[in-house]
Amino acid sequence: MAKHLYPAALAACAFVIILATGFLLTRPGVFPAGGYAGPAAWRDSTPAGIRFSGDTYRYLSGAEQVLAGERLTAEQAPYRGYIWVVAACLRTGVGLRGLVVLQVALALLALLALMAVGRRAGGPGLAAVTGVVFALNPDFPVWHTFVMTESLYISAVCLTLWLALWAMPPGRPWRFVPAAAVVVLFALLRPSGWIMLPAAVLFWLGHAKWPWPWRLAGAAAVVMLFLALAFGGRGFRQGISGQSPVDKLYAGEVVWQEDLWRVAMPPPATGDRTYLGAIAYIGRHPVACVHLGLRRLAVLFLRIRPGYSAAHNAVLLAVYLPLALLGAVGAWLGRRRVEVRLGLALVLAHALVVVLTFNDNDGRFSLYLVPPLGLLAAVALVRAAGVIAGRRRRSSGSSAGCRSTPDAAV
Numbered sequence: 001m002a003k004h005l006y007p008a009a010l011a012a013c014a015f016v017i018i019l020a021t022g023f024l025l026t027r028p029g030v031f032p033a034g035g036y037a038g039p040a041a042w043r044d045s046t047p048a049g050i051r052f053s054g055d056t057y058r059y060l061s062g063a064e065q066v067l068a069g070e071r072l073t074a075e076q077a078p079y080r081g082y083i084w085v086v087a088a089c090l091r092t093g094v095g096l097r098g099l100v101v102l103q104v105a106l107a108l109l110a111l112l113a114l115m116a117v118g119r120r121a122g123g124p125g126l127a128a129v130t131g132v133v134f135a136l137n138p139d140f141p142v143w144h145t146f147v148m149t150e151s152l153y154i155s156a157v158c159l160t161l162w163l164a165l166w167a168m169p170p171g172r173p174w175r176f177v178p179a180a181a182v183v184v185l186f187a188l189l190r191p192s193g194w195i196m197l198p199a200a201v202l203f204w205l206g207h208a209k210w211p212w213p214w215r216l217a218g219a220a221a222v223v224m225l226f227l228a229l230a231f232g233g234r235g236f237r238q239g240i241s242g243q244s245p246v247d248k249l250y251a252g253e254v255v256w257q258e259d260l261w262r263v264a265m266p267p268p269a270t271g272d273r274t275y276l277g278a279i280a281y282i283g284r285h286p287v288a289c290v291h292l293g294l295r296r297l298a299v300l301f302l303r304i305r306p307g308y309s310a311a312h313n314a315v316l317l318a319v320y321l322p323l324a325l326l327g328a329v330g331a332w333l334g335r336r337r338v339e340v341r342l343g344l345a346l347v348l349a350h351a352l353v354v355v356l357t358f359n360d361n362d363g364r365f366s367l368y369l370v371p372p373l374g375l376l377a378a379v380a381l382v383r384a385a386g387v388i389a390g391r392r393r394r395s396s397g398s399s400a401g402c403r404s405t406p407d408a409a410v
Contacts, residue, residue, distance in 0.1 A: 009128035010115055013135035014108050020141035021104050025049035031142050050096050051146045059147060063087035081188025082149045096147055103144045103151040110158035111135065114371055117161055118378060121339035126382045133374035134158075138319060139367055149190045150364050156186035156193065157346060158371045164200040164342055168207065176204065192353050192368065198226040199349035203342055245357045246278045252288075254295050256361045260306040261299060263292045293355040300354045303366045320366065323377050330379035340379060343372035 024030060028048040036043060038057030046052070062076040062083035067090060072080055089099040111134055118130035134140070143150040160183050167179035183200055187193035205218045252263035266285045270277070282289045303320040304313040327347070334340035350369040359365055 003124070006115070006119060006124040006127050009124070009131050010112065013111055013115075013131040016135040017107055017111065017141065017144075018104065021100075021107075021144045024141055024145050025100070033146065046096050049145060050100055051142075053146060053148055056147045059083050059086050059149075063090055067091060078191040079149060079189065081185065081193075082152060082190065084188075085152065086147070099147065100145055103155075106152060106155040107140065107144055110155035110371070113162035114158045114375065117165060117339050117343075118375055120165065121334065121337050121375070122379065122382060125385075126378055129378040129381050130375050133323075133378055134371060137370060137374070138315065139363075139370075143364075143367070148364075150367060153186070153189045153193060154367055154371060156189060157196070157350075157368055160186060160196050160200065161342060161346060161372055161375075164203060165339060168204065168338070170209070192350065192365070194226075195349045195353050196346065198222055199345050200342075203345050207338060246273050246275065248358050249278055249281065249289070249292070252292055253358050254292070254299055255305065255359045258306055258361055261295055263288065263295060265289075265292065296354050296359055297351060299359045300351060300366050300369075303363045305361060305363050307361060316363070323370070323373060326377035326380040327373040328376075330376035330381075330383075333383050334376070334379040337379075340376060343375045346372040347376070 025047070026049060028051070031051070033051035033053055035054035036052035036056055037054060038052075038060060042057070042060055043052060058076055059079065059082055062072055062079070063086040065072060065076070066083060066087040072083065076083060085102070086096075086099060089095060089102065092098070094101070111131055114134055115127040115131040119127035140151075140154065143154070163179040163182055167175040169175070180197065180201070183197050187197055201222050202219055205215050205222065208215055208218075210218070250265055250268050252265040254261040254263065265288050268277070268281055269284070272280075301320060301324040303316045308316070331340060331344045347369045350365075354365055
């Protein structure tokens with residue numbers, strides 16, 4: 001039965017993803033989109049089931065500029081990877097319908113990659129539970145229907161998890177090159193994607209067979225190189241600056257342009273808005289800054305938002321609070337497994353981005369860490385199921401033994 005569990009679970013989970021996305025495409029009123037501010041011609045010529053948001057025109061206009069041979073603007077450049085994908089869909093004639101089909105297809109590939117990691121970590125049972133957690137997430141099908149980076153980036157996180165493990169078998173160092181190259185391509189989808197490359201490289205260094213001083217020196221070099229590229233590279237630097245992380249630190253902002261959960265921060269000593277000034281500010285006010293970071297983390301993992309209805313927030317809380325708790329338990333239970341460690345590394349890497357910046361007001365940033373967090377939660381669920389099944393077997397065996405004794409007959 002075990003050998004049939006994996007393909008059956010994969011097929012069932014894939015069917016759920018396709019069915020849920022198809023339902024949302026044919027029922028646009030179930031999750032209406034809003035905030036689109038681009039030319040009406042785009043909206044009027046696109047089926048209502050394909051959803052636009054406030055950022056959608058950034059990608060549509062960028063694709064038009066790419067097809068016209070024009071340079072991307074500073075606002076568009078950090079998302080050039082997704083813009084290239086949109087442009088390719090327009091150039092080939094498949095349009096935005098083809099873009100949505102591509103997003104669903106890559107989501108299915110991401111499911112396969114995530115389940116493969118689960119199978120490697122704990123067999124077909126863990127793979128099946130990991131796939132179910134991914135397929136039943138109520139948010140993912142919605143984002144497959146949006147002209148936004150989220151669907152492809154969520155899939156990219158799953159594929160990065162698989163690629164980083166694929167590159168690790170001893171005796172095959174050549175694999176690190178194509179794996180790192182593909183992760184770089186994923187990073188072009190959106191600015192936060194760049195955190196995955198140093199996370200993967202640091203993970204590789206941490207599990208290398210080198211003496212620890214060499215690994216420590218390599219980790220320090222990776223961090224310094226990443227910082228140099230981040231603040232020396234024009235596109236990435238502009239992408240960071242466009243989010244104003246220093247201003248949001250001083251303002252105590254937890255969620256983008258939301259006053260709820262905002263932290264009252266001590267006023268800065270000067271008008272310095274540089275990153276060095278922000279580091280000095282954190283050194284002067286560590287308690288307030290830690291409080292702000294923890295509050296950002298709490299909102300990140302709970303996923304609730306003040307702009308949502310009470311019912312919507314109740315559903316989100318019922319999904320994401322248990323997921324976070326189970327993920328924490330699974331990270332501890334599976335701490336000796338390399339797959340669990342890598343999953344935890346990707347969760348923490350994306351959480352670090354939010355701690356240093358802010359939460360988005362529609363909760364999209366929470367979704368980037370959900371696939372590896374789902375793997376960790378699956379570890380906890382499978383272990384709990386094993387414990388329960390073991391107790392039942394012992395209880396059944398004990399009862400049978402008692403019935404077979406003379407005293408039991410009396």
